[in-house]
Amino acid sequence: MIQVRGLNKSFGKNHVLKGIDLNVGESDVVVLIGASGSGKSTLLRCLNFLEAADSGEIRIDGNTVDPRRNDLNRIRQEVGMVFQNFNLFPHMNALENVMEAPVQVKKTDRKKAKTQAEDLLDKVGLSDKAQAYPSQLSGGQQQRVAIARALAMNPRVMLFDEPTSALDPELVGEVLQVMKSLAKEGMTMVIVTHEMGFAREVADWVIYLDEGRLVEEGRPEQIFDDPSQARTREFLNRVL
Amino acid sequence: MDFREILVTTAAGFGQAAWITVQLTFLSLLLGSVLGLILAFLKISSIRVLQWGANLYIALIRGTPLIVQIMFFYFGLAQGLGWNINEFPAGILALGIHASAYIAEIFRGAIQSIDRGQMEAARSLGMSYTQAMRRIIMPQAFRRSLPPLGNQFIIGLKDSSLVAYIGVNELFGAALSEASANYQPFLTYAVNGLYYLALVLIFTFLLNRMEGHLHGDKGGTG
Numbered sequence: 089m090i091q092v093r094g095l096n097k098s099f100g101k102n103h104v105l106k107g108i109d110l111n112v113g114e115s116d117v118v119v120l121i122g123a124s125g126s127g128k129s130t131l132l133r134c135l136n137f138l139e140a141a142d143s144g145e146i147r148i149d150g151n152t153v154d155p156r157r158n159d160l161n162r163i164r165q166e167v168g169m170v171f172q173n174f175n176l177f178p179h180m181n182a183l184e185n186v187m188e189a190p191v192q193v194k195k196t197d198r199k200k201a202k203t204q205a206e207d208l209l210d211k212v213g214l215s216d217k218a219q220a221y222p223s224q225l226s227g228g229q230q231q232r233v234a235i236a237r238a239l240a241m242n243p244r245v246m247l248f249d250e251p252t253s254a255l256d257p258e259l260v261g262e263v264l265q266v267m268k269s270l271a272k273e274g275m276t277m278v279i280v281t282h283e284m285g286f287a288r289e290v291a292d293w294v295i296y297l298d299e300g301r302l303v304e305e306g307r308p309e310q311i312f313d314d315p316s317q318a319r320t321r322e323f324l325n326r327v328l
Numbered sequence: 329m330d331f332r333e334i335l336v337t338t339a340a341g342f343g344q345a346a347w348i349t350v351q352l353t354f355l356s357l358l359l360g361s362v363l364g365l366i367l368a369f370l371k372i373s374s375i376r377v378l379q380w381g382a383n384l385y386i387a388l389i390r391g392t393p394l395i396v397q398i399m400f401f402y403f404g405l406a407q408g409l410g411w412n413i414n415e416f417p418a419g420i421l422a423l424g425i426h427a428s429a430y431i432a433e434i435f436r437g438a439i440q441s442i443d444r445g446q447m448e449a450a451r452s453l454g455m456s457y458t459q460a461m462r463r464i465i466m467p468q469a470f471r472r473s474l475p476p477l478g479n480q481f482i483i484g485l486k487d488s489s490l491v492a493y494i495g496v497n498e499l500f501g502a503a504l505s506e507a508s509a510n511y512q513p514f515l516t517y518a519v520n521g522l523y524y525l526a527l528v529l530i531f532t533f534l535l536n537r538m539e540g541h542l543h544g545d546k547g548g549t550g
Contacts (some may be wrong), residue, residue, distance in 0.1 A: 138452060164453065168453075169452035175443070175448065189455060193459070234449075238452075241453055
């Protein structure tokens with residue numbers, strides 16, 4: 089459902105993505121791994137056009153997206169995103185955070201949006217925190233609210249940008265648990281993560297990026313147990 | 329005459345004039361806030377010409393004395409453009425435009441201090457730039473701008489005294505005429521200062537309550 093061809097992106101003189109190709113099929117869980125600065129997050133951010141690629145093509149559902157012509161707000165409704173730093177809206181409680189986009193963007197009736205938000209908070213195990221403001225929640229709880237908030241738009245794909253990197257170690261598990269159950273339900277997901285155990289467990293497809301290039305991709309057991317590229321091996325030796 | 333006599337003999341005049349000062353302050357700061365918000369948006373817009381325009385306006389206003397601006401608006405508009413503008417609206421206009429330059433910087437600073445991730449999160453949910461500004465960025469920026477804004481409002485209240493020089497009979501103007509009539513400038517201005525002090529204290533109290541109310545139970549501004 090997402091096809092990327094020859095994606096290039098530079099920040100000034102820094103060439104971050106060098107001709108990336110990527111395929112994400114329906115219900116696929118694709119995990120992007122690689123060192124910091126390898127371009128994984130930038131690639132993810134290009135997928136919902138928070139960053140504009142310099143060249144290359146992004147097709148969603150077979151249609152090429154042209155950021156100058158297409159309605160990006162509409163496309164972003166289909167592509168949920170979860171950030172490293174949660175980015176919850178601090179002036180709204182958990183429930184309002186989840187309700188905000190459906191009410192404002194989809195013009196969903198408030199009552200309906202509230203019921204839906206309550207269901208989603210329940211799904212991420214936070215029905216008792218609906219009235220809590222972000223500052224009253226732990227990092228893990230905030231990230232779970234953020235996942236519920238993204239799900240509230242009924243996206244067809246969920247992008248996760250290092251969702252557990254800002255969390256204390258003991259809080260990582262609860263977020264990964266929610267992501268695992270999402271994967272099990274058949275949600276299409278693209279995940280940037282440093283949690284290799286998690287990647288091996290949930291990924292259908294693993295992609296290793298280095299210095300803006302796609303070095304190797306394959307099924308998790310192949311990438312983790314028998315990488316064909318020396319660079320992949322070196323990277324895995326460093327992180328595992 | 330002693331202090332108490334001055335207090336009594338000026339009470340009626342100063343009381344009335346204080347009310348005019350309150351009106352001047354309220355209306356000029358309302359104008360200043362509206363203009364300031366517009367200028368702040370021009371400054372953060374991606375269109376160069378708008379940025380330059382706002383910067384030029386702010387440089388001119390901040391770079392010239394308020395009293396010159398008051399004279400300029402009153403006499404300039406009346407003589408230069410042939411407008412028959414009364415001193416009261418001329419005063420509001422000058423004070424409002426003056427305050428707007430400072431308020432613009434306060435709003436701009438507050439908007440830009442909001443973490444970039446907030447805009448990204450809002451946009452990633454499909455919100456338009458305008459929706460994200462209105463629902464996500466501005467409520468947080470507004471809260472964050474309250475302390476400096478309160479400070480600016482207090483300055484605005486005291487600055488309003490300068491329109492006495494174009495003949496607005498506000499609090500300081502009243503003191504000018506009282507002192508020239510009773511030959512007691514020291515005591516008259518002392519009492520006059522107390523009126524301003526009282527107004528500022530009331531104003532501060534109201535601003536603090538507003539700030540406290542807005543922070544309320546929302547648990548910080550994150």
